[in-house]
Amino acid sequence: MSNVGGPHRLVGVLALQGAFVAHERALAIAGANTRQVRQPADLEGLDGLVMPGGESTTMSRLLTTSGLYDEIKALLSDGLPVFGTCAGMILLASEVLDGRPDQRSFGAIDVSVRRNGYGRQVDSFEADIDVVDFDRTFHAVFIRAPKVVRVGPNVEVLAELDGVPVVARQGHVMVASFHPELTGDARLHARFLQEV
Ligand code: GLN
Secondary structure, eight states, X not given: OOOTTOTTOEEEEEOSSSSHHHHHHHHHHTTOEEEEEOSGGGGTTOSEEEEOSSOHHHHHXXXXXXXXXXXXXXXXXXXXXXXXXXXXXXXXXXEEETOOTTOOOOOOEEEEEETTTTOSSOSEEEEEEOBTTOSSOEEEEEEXXXXXXXXXXXOEEEEEETTEEEEEEETTEEEESSBTTSSSXXXXXXXXXXXX
16 A cells, blocks of 8 residues: 555554554554554654554553553643554543443543443454445454444544444544454555544
């Protein structure tokens, strides 16, 4: 794929836990340079940040203990473009249902999400979804995915599955409830890089 959104952007990938390596690969395909983010100094000079899937309760705890939480919160208010997928979407949401009481989220996009909202019997599933402006469907892998149960008026829904939003954005914040990094299709990462 060509350098959609501009070459040589430096995008951080939160690497505390979860599916960060595959995100780096997808970002590279989409034309960005990447850096793993584990401590506040790793945020220096980033043009964007990806929050991967994994376990949002664990990531929430590690964000706090690493000192990253407050730094990222400040960068989000300054308008740093961020793409959160699965657990990363939970971390960016304004409201988390069925979370742990001590779980924190950045409230960077006005959506309510229910953790593991697609049910326990169907832990994982895959679906081909239509994304706004994509000329063919995107193969989406859902793994204990959060379900969007409310979107605020300023949120743009970019894809739905059975009437439920699965990709959305508000300003510089984009979220997906599935794992877009697993299939070698970097179009959503390229879409994110248009904001970066
Ligand atoms: N269920 C996980 C959580 O609550 C998210 C799963 C995922 O990121 N694949 O954080």
